Amino acid sequence: MDDHSITICDTTIAPGTQAIIDLPVSPLYTQTPMNIPVHVINGKKPGPVLLVCAAVHGDEINGVEIIRRLLNKRLLKSLEGTLIAVPIVNIFGFIYHSRYLPDRRDLNRSFPGSKEGSMASRMSYIFMHEILEQCTHGIDFHTGGAHRTYLPQVHANLTKKKTLRLAKAFGVPVLLDVKEQDNSLRAVAAKYKIPFLIYEAGEALRLDELSIRVGLKGILNVMRELKMLKKTAHATLRAKPFIAHSSTWLRAEQSGLLLSPMALGHRVLKKQILAHIADPISGKSTEVLSPTKGIIIGRTHLPLVNEGDALFQIAKFEKSKKVLAEVQEFHSAHLDEDDALNY
Ligand SMILES: [Zn+2]
The missing domain is CATH 2.40.50.100 (RNA polymerase II/Efflux pump adaptor protein, barrel-sandwich hybrid domain)
Structure with a gap:
């Protein structure tokens, strides 16, 4: 049998099993340990390894709820390939209702990071080596910043064929063709040639029902496109995509x-x-x-x-x-x- 076991932080998740792994980050000065919980659902059959993650900016919470709803879906029982879901990447910012890490470091400008750097830098480093390197595709969930709201939309480098296919499959009407921002998670994904989407919808510190529903449908649409899930008999909500280049x-x-x-x-x-x-x-x-x-x-x-x-x-x-x-x-x-x- 094809062994597509996956190992994260010395824990191996065999085909047909699932686990929640704690990715360790530096403890706080209260000696409170800090971990990033990572859900791994490894399907019985091999296939793509899809990363979905949210709250890289700790105050952008629509994606946290999108991933929660995703993980409750029964259809994941028939998953082919592997789903790695990280609902809260910037666990520190999430607690403090903040976009940032200590020293006002922006995690999404800290990749690829280093072992000895600031908390943001270490978080980037471990996330990249333990998680991102093992993935074949990725979707990162964001919202607008404080007091700033976005129409549900996908940002990606649409000059890349595989990324374009994924972006169209996500199924929102608005796709924005944007180059990777330096030192972002998407920029490192590009270095590994991982097709990677950013979903932007709603605003910081708010849950927006439309943004959540569209985002959840988007993941399921992408998973069907990648044949990780079976196509449904009834029509799925998938918009005709339009690309804006600027x-x-x-x-x-x-x-x-x-x-x-x-x-x-x-x-x-x-x-x-x-x-x-x-x-x-x-x-x-x-x-x-x-x-x-x-x-x-x-x-x-x-x-x-x-x-x-x-x-x-x-x-x-x-x-x-x-x-x-x-x-x-x-x-x-x-x-x-x-x-x-x-x-
Ligand atoms: Zn963001």
Whole structure:
């Protein structure tokens, strides 16, 4: 029999078995041990080794819930290949409701890390060597930062054929073609030639039901594409994907209160009024005009803005009318699902 056992931190998970392994990180100064729990489900039959991970930024929690729901799925019993699921990578930031690690280190700028470095650097190092190196594919779950929200979307280097296939399979309408950020988990995955997606949806420190449902469906769609799960008889919710090769953040030209009815997924035209910024002292307000046509894929939720603050992210598409229709249909289909309150 083909032995596709997998070993993490000296624990071997045989085919047809599963385990939760604790990846050790430096203890805190209270001598409190700190571990990253890693779920490994090793299917009876060999196949791809898929990594799904969340909360690399500790305050981005939609992915934590997406992975929880994934791990409760009965269909994983018939898994082919191996699923490695890490619901909370930055365990320190998760406790502190923070994006960062001590010394304001960003884990997603600390790869490949080192054995002797800061906590962020050590976390990167062990995650890379014990987990990432063993994987054939990966999906990392993120959200916008504090007070910043994203339309459900996939970010990936879409110039790579295998990555493009995975991104399309995920099944969201909006794909953003972006190069790997230096020292990110995705950048190291690229070095190992692992097709790797980032799912961005919702905002930090909030659970957003639509983002969670779309993300969960996305993993299952990818697993079906990779033949880790059987194709279902009934139609799955999978959007027609549209690729944006560029996007731009519109920034505030003056300080004040941001007043805007513009929601995520809105289609905008060049020079369209997206918002007003009102001066709470003089009472005057000025218009904020869109610099381009496209679809709003990100926006701030904080109405208190200073000059230069990022307000709206607009992605450029060749066929933005079609994107708009697809986004609207896709989102309402997800929110109409029967198992709405089946957590
Ligand atoms: Zn993030």
